[in-house]
Amino acid sequence: MESVLKHVTDYTINASRGIGSARSISEAPTAVVVLNYRLPRFTPLLWSQARLRVCADGGANRLYDELPRLFPGEEPEAVRNRFKPDVIKGDLDSVRADVRDFYMNLGTRIIGEAHDQDTTDFHKIIRYIEESTPELDKTQLKVLVVGALGGRFDHEAGNINVLWTFANSLRIVLLSEESSLTLLPAGSTNEIHINQTFEGPHCGLLPVGAPSLSTTSTGLRWNLDRTPMSFGSLISTCNIVESDVVTVTSDVHLLWTIELRYDMDHDMSQVFSDCSRS
Ligand SMILES: Nc1ncnc2c1ncn2[C@@H]1O[C@H](COP(=O)(O)OP(=O)(O)OP(=O)(O)O)[C@@H](O)[C@H]1O
Numbered sequence: 353m354e355s356v357l358k359h360v361t362d363y364t365i366n367a368s369r370g371i372g373s374a375r376s377i378s379e380a381p382t383a384v385v386v387l388n389y390r391l392p393r394f395t396p397l398l399w400s401q402a403r404l405r406v407c408a409d410g411g412a413n414r415l416y417d418e419l420p421r422l423f424p425g426e427e428p429e430a431v432r433n434r435f436k437p438d439v440i441k442g443d444l445d446s447v448r449a450d451v452r453d454f455y456m457n458l459g460t461r462i463i464g465e466a467h468d469q470d471t472t473d474f475h476k477i478i479r480y481i482e483e484s485t486p487e488l489d490k491t492q493l494k495v496l497v498v499g500a501l502g503g504r505f506d507h508e509a510g511n512i513n514v515l516w517t518f519a520n521s522l523r524i525v526l527l528s529e530e531s532s533l534t535l536l537p538a539g540s541t542n543e544i545h546i547n548q549t550f551e552g553p554h555c556g557l558l559p560v561g562a563p564s565l566s567t568t569s570t571g572l573r574w575n576l577d578r579t580p581m582s583f584g585s586l587i588s589t590c591n592i593v594e595s596d597v598v599t600v601t602s603d604v605h606l607l608w609t610i611e612l613r614y615d616m617d618h619d620m621s622q623v624f625s626d627c628s629r630s
Pocket residue numbers: 387388389408409410411442443445446447471472473474475499500501502503504507508510511
């Protein structure tokens with residue numbers, strides 16, 4: 353199961369963007385952002401490998417409430433002590449006082465930001481990561497976002513919009529237990545490395561921001577060959593991955609999504625132990 357984490361969301365971007373060649377998640381520095389929706393059971397694995405761990409406001413409640421349930425054999429307090437966020441940030445109108453105080457006592461930085469009516473807490477967190485990450489690290493950093501999908505659709509759409517807002521500066525992957533979403537930048541050939549044990553086969557390529565006049569792919573059952581795509585005509589949903597490497601080239605940024613398959617019978621505490629050894 354450890355290898356899920358090595359490969360989940362492992363995609364590369366043409367060196368012309370300065371992102372570099374293929375790296376597994378175990379090599380690439382990662383930041384984990386916890387949002388305020390149901391957390392995937394692989395959250396502890398992502399957490400253990402991350403350099404930076406941040407909760408967006410009410411995301412801290414999820415961490416506090418849901419992580420102990422993943423380790424039923426352990427004292428909830430012991431689990432919470434082990435998963436200490438570096439930062440809780442946002443307008444702080446959703447994090448409960450007991451949760452805020454608990455993490456404050458552990459040494460988490462709590463950063464309140466004036467409630468503004470135009471950007472979400474998630475947007476603010478990504479801006480914070482962008483501003484606090486040195487330029488060099490930023491080209492390598494992968495921002496993995498849990499609790500991002502499966503809840504309120506306007507929140508999901510806002511979360512997806514953040515991929516576009518920061519398209520030129522950060523690689524961001526939105527995750528639920530069932531799906532992974534990321535933006536494939538326009539104008540270069542994106543190589544997506546897939547671990548078919550844990551990802552796929554179902555996937556999609558969506559021209560969310562603007563219609564595409566020309567998209568070309570390899571490695572899919574239904575490939576595109578300089579094909580136009582737009583909502584209202586063709587979009588690629590329910591496609592199937594047929595290779596360990598998928599390539600996509602398009603004139604517009606595309607949303608790439610692939611299903612995740614999680615081993616339901618796996619003992620999470622074992623997963624965590626395996627992971628900390630890596
Ligand atoms: N149901 C949901 N589905 C998906 N994402 C969510 C959901 N609820 C919250 N989020 C994400 O988690 C972040 C933090 O959630 P929180 O509940 O603190 O925010 P909020 O008060 O609803 O809205 P905002 O973040 O805009 O102030 C949000 O900015 C949003 O990105």
